[in-house]
Structure formats: C-alpha cells, structure tokens
Amino acid sequence: MTKTLNDIPQHIVALYKAHPVCSSIRRQPKVFGDTSNFTSIDYGDVIVADNRYFVVTGHTVEGRFGVDDQPKQWVPKVVDLESGVSHILKLVFHEVFSVSVGSFTIPCYRSPEKEARILELTEDHPRFMKGKAVEDEAGNLVRILDIISGRRLDKHIYRHDCSHQEYFTAYLPAILKEYLECARAISFLHQAGFRHGDIRRDHILVEYDTGTFRWIDFDYEFYLPERPFALDLLELGNLLMYLVARGNYPPKKIVDDPGLGQKVLDTIVPDDLSLLSRNRVVNLQKLFPYIPDAMNNIFMHFSQGASVWYDTVDELVADVEQVTASL
Amino acid sequence: MADWHKILVAVDDSSLSERVLHYVGEVVGGIDKAAICLLHVYPEPPPYYFTEKHTLQEYREEKEAAARQVFNRAGQVLAGHAIGESRISTICLMATGKTFSKSILQVQKEGDFGTVVLGKRGISKAEEFLFGSVSNAVIRECHDFTVWVVS
Numbered sequence: 001m002t003k004t005l006n007d008i009p010q011h012i013v014a015l016y017k018a019h020p021v022c023s024s025i026r027r028q029p030k031v032f033g034d035t036s037n038f039t040s041i042d043y044g045d046v047i048v049a050d051n052r053y054f055v056v057t058g059h060t061v062e063g064r065f066g067v068d069d070q071p072k073q074w075v076p077k078v079v080d081l082e083s084g085v086s087h088i089l090k091l092v093f094h095e096v097f098s099v100s101v102g103s104f105t106i107p108c109y110r111s112p113e114k115e116a117r118i119l120e121l122t123e124d125h126p127r128f129m130k131g132k133a134v135e136d137e138a139g140n141l142v143r144i145l146d147i148i149s150g151r152r153l154d155k156h157i158y159r160h161d162c163s164h165q166e167y168f169t170a171y172l173p174a175i176l177k178e179y180l181e182c183a184r185a186i187s188f189l190h191q192a193g194f195r196h197g198d199i200r201r202d203h204i205l206v207e208y209d210t211g212t213f214r215w216i217d218f219d220y221e222f223y224l225p226e227r228p229f230a231l232d233l234l235e236l237g238n239l240l241m242y243l244v245a246r247g248n249y250p251p252k253k254i255v256d257d258p259g260l261g262q263k264v265l266d267t268i269v270p271d272d273l274s275l276l277s278r279n280r281v282v283n284l285q286k287l288f289p290y291i292p293d294a295m296n297n298i299f300m301h302f303s304q305g306a307s308v309w310y311d312t313v314d315e316l317v318a319d320v321e322q323v324t325a326s327l
Numbered sequence: 328m329a330d331w332h333k334i335l336v337a338v339d340d341s342s343l344s345e346r347v348l349h350y351v352g353e354v355v356g357g358i359d360k361a362a363i364c365l366l367h368v369y370p371e372p373p374p375y376y377f378t379e380k381h382t383l384q385e386y387r388e389e390k391e392a393a394a395r396q397v398f399n400r401a402g403q404v405l406a407g408h409a410i411g412e413s414r415i416s417t418i419c420l421m422a423t424g425k426t427f428s429k430s431i432l433q434v435q436k437e438g439d440f441g442t443v444v445l446g447k448r449g450i451s452k453a454e455e456f457l458f459g460s461v462s463n464a465v466i467r468e469c470h471d472f473t474v475w476v477v478s
C-alpha cells in the first residue's frame with residue numbers, strides 16, 4: 001500500500017512542509033519505504049532509507065553522447081529533510097544490456113552489490129565518490145551518495161578558449177597529473193578484484209574548489225573471464241588520448257578540421273587506428289607533431305599495429321608517469 | 328621436467344577440439360605409455376544468471392552433462408586411433424574465481440602433466456585483447472612442461 005505523509009513522524013512532516021518542494025507540488029506526496037517501483041517515484045515524493053527521510057527534488061540526467069539527455073528515474077536527486085544536505089540516491093535497477101566495443105558486443109548488467117562493495121572499499125580513497133549503501137524496507141540496496149561539487153571532465157578540458165598547442169603546453173601537464181591519480185585508483189580496484197566497468201570521460205568529476213579528479217558510477221558489471229580488466233584498460237587508454245588530443249579524432253573530424261584536413265588524413269594508415277575501432281586515430285603525433293615520441297608510443301600500444309599491449313593498468317601508469325615527468 | 332607421456336588435452340564441443348584429438352591420436356596412438364587426460368573447463372555462471380532464479384547446482388549439472396557428451400565424443404575419436412578407455416581419464420571443472428588459462432595451468436601442476444595440448448582458434452588481435460587467448464596465456468606461463476598448440 002502506498003504511504004503518505006500521515007505515515008511518517010510529525011516533525012518530519014513539518015520539515016517537509018517548510019521545504020520549497022512542498023509549495024510547488026499540487027498533489028499529495030507519496031512516501032516510499034520500498035523503492036522497487038522506482039518509476040512511480042516523482043518530484044516531491046519522500047524516500048525513506050537508513051531511517052532518514054529524503055525528499056525528491058529532481059532526477060539526474062546523463063546524455064549518451066550525442067543523444068538527448070534522459071532523466072534517470074533510478075537516480076533521484078534528494079534532500080535529507082533533517083540535515084538539509086543534498087544527496088543523489090541510486091535505486092536498484094536490474095538492467096541487462098550489451099555494450100558495443102568496436103565490432104564486439106559484451107553482455108553487461110547493473111550490480112548494486114558491486115557498487116556498494118566498491119563504496120566500502122574506497123571509503124578513504126580521495127579519488128572515488130563517497131556514499132553509503134543501505135537496504136530499504138524491501139531489501140533493495142539503495143546507495144546514498146554524497147554529491148561531488150564539480151564539473152564533468154569532458155567539460156573541464158574545454159574551459160580555456162585556446163589553440164591545441166597552447167592547451168598542450170599550458171594545461172595538459174596538470175590534467176595528466178590528475179589523470180595519473182585516477183588511473184592508479186583503478187589499479188587499486190583491480191588489485192582488490194573489482195573493475196570500474198564504465199570508464200568514460202563524464203564519469204570523472206573535477207571538483208570546483210580543489211581541481212581533484214574523482215570517479216563516479218561503479219555499478220556496471222560484465223563478463224570477461226579470461227581478460228577481466230581489459231575493458232577498463234582500453235577505456236583508460238581512450239580517456240588518455242581524449243585528454244591529450246582534447247577530443248576524439250575520427251577520420252571525419254580530421255578532414256573537417258581546418259588546421260588538419262585531407263592532407264593530414266592521407267598520412268593515416270591502418271596501423272594508426274585503434275585496435276578496437278577504425279573510427280579512432282591513436283597515432284596522435286600525426287595530428288599534433290609536437291607530441292613527444294615517448295608519449296605517442298603509449299598511444300600506439302592501443303593501435304591495430306601494436307605488437308605488445310598493456311596487460312595491467314600499472315604498466316600504463318608507469319609509462320604515463322615517465323612521460324609526464326619530462327613534459 | 329614432468330613425464331611427457333602424461334598428456335593433458337583441453338577439450339570443448341568445437342570441431343577444432345575434434346581435430347586436436349585426431350592429431351593427438353595419430354601422434355601417440357601407437358605409444359602404449361602415453362596416457363591421456365581430457366580436461367573440460369567451463370566458466371562461472373554469468374552473474375545475471377542468478378537474477379533469473381536459477382541455482383548454481385542447476386548450472387553445474389547442465390555443464391557437467393555437456394562435458395560428458397564432449398568426453399564421449401572424444402573417446403570415440405581416440406578409439407579410432409587405438410587408444411582405449413584404460414588410457415583415458417577425464418576432469419571437468421568450473422573456472423572459479425580465475426581465468427581459463429589459470430585453471431588449465433593449475434590442473435597441469437596438480438597432475439604433473441608433462442604435455443598440455445590446446446587448440447587455437449584464429450582470432451583477431453582485437454578479440455585477443457578483449458577476450459584473451461587461452462593458448463597464448465598458457466604458453467607464456469609454461470616453464471617445465473611442453474605445450475602443443477593445434478591450429
């Protein structure tokens with residue numbers, strides 16, 4: 001049976017009535033101790049978890065790049081009525097889907113348990129989001145996340161309106177230092193037997209006040225028994241190249257770029273492309289000749305022409321460390 | 328170095344496995360000392376398996392039944408090369424918390440097999456990066472035994 005404000009303590013109701021959300025909804029708010037049916041939880045409703053009362057103030061959105069931002073109904077933004085602190089909740093959503101990696105598809109699913117265990121493991125680690133996982137009254141593992149006040153990494157790197165070369169010399173070294181810390185953090189996960197599972201440029205947030213890069217979103221899990229960490233490693237490589245080039249460089253973008261154009265594209269051979277995707281140039285030195293050889297060599301480990309790969313994140317980290325030290 | 332006549336052959340239901348067995352049969356069929364252990368390793372259930380209300384028990388029974396079929400078929404192939412049942416043993420196990428290659432290496436070590444025989448599918452570099460190659464991983468780790476890779 002759906003609960004209402006009548007089912008919760010008086011002092012909480014008073015706090016609810018005093019919250020701005022209360023004056024902007026025109027219906028009776030619902031109260032959810034059981035979050036199984038997350039699609040029926042709307043703006044202004046109350047979620048009870050961890051003996052706390054959270055009023056829903058919105059939903060997070062996340063654009064699949066190029067697709068319109070979709071509200072995520074299982075990731076509401078909330079305020080803890082008693083403390084007044086904002087949080088993001090992640091509710092249980094058992095979704096099984098496949099991710100495409102190059103021409104392959106990998107079955108993937110969401111694991112609230114995995115995210116909860118990583119939150120626990122990384123409780124004192126500055127490179128991961130913080131939060132607490134608790135069971136709601138129906139036993140669903142609700143993750144109560146502290147909100148990182150920061151900017152998505154992919155937005156962060158476009159803050160300065162400058163040429164690529166200026167970006168490369170003036171801003172990239174500091175960015176790579178933070179990247180390295182995040183890569184080490186992934187190695188820490190791997191050593192504990194976990195993988196991040198969804199390494200993307202918008203799953204690192206850059207704190208506004210400290211500039212610290214931090215990982216979010218740990219619930220993706222997949223099934224790669226022989227090479228359990230290869231996907232994280234591949235995506236860390238892609239992220240590194242994205243940061244260095246300040247964007248991804250598919251052949252079409254090279255042609256359209258007035259500074260590069262057909263002339264540069266003509267120099268690209270199959271071995272310059274990503275091992276997993278022909279739509280991604282990894283020999284970035286051909287686009288930006290001031291990229292040093294040692295750095296470009298790191299990228300070439302991810303190319304179709306590669307004869308050796310990185311087997312572990314630590315190997316990648318060691319090379320990036322060396323290169324950044326001499327920038 | 329372990330006795331090479333103790334031969335561990337990793338098999339599945341593929342036609343490649345059948346070719347592997349023919350090869351082994353032709354090479355060692357006439358050598359009475361050669362004993363063959365057929366090994367079938369199967370993966371842990373994908374974690375979403377349990378969300379669909381299945382049990383681990385069910386999963387293992389299904390996989391072990393499939394392994395018996397693989398072993399039967401393998402026995403027939405080897406019989407064609409004059410290798411009788413007395414020279415064949417079998418092991419079926421789940422790769423629990425480890426990779427296929429590590430599971431094979433563990434069986435090799437525990438059984439002190441001097442020869443390990445594997446098939447190698449032709450896979451692309453990309454596939455190998457993402458999904459790995461059992462034969463390459465075993466070769467990389469082999470120090471005191473012999474590996475035959477049949478392609």
Ligand SMILES: Nc1ncnc2c1ncn2[C@@H]1O[C@H](COP(=O)(O)OP(=O)(O)O)[C@@H](O)[C@H]1O
Nearest residue numbers: 060062072075088129145146147148216217219
């Ligand atoms: N700890 C956090 N701090 C700030 N924003 C977050 C945090 N966790 C998630 N978000 C925001 O919510 C969005 C969706 O959360 P996410 O964990 O990525 O969910 P999903 O697993 O559904 O992708 C993120 O893209 C981000 O914008």
Ligand SMILES: [Mg+2]
Nearest residue numbers: 062198203217
């Ligand atoms: Mg996400």
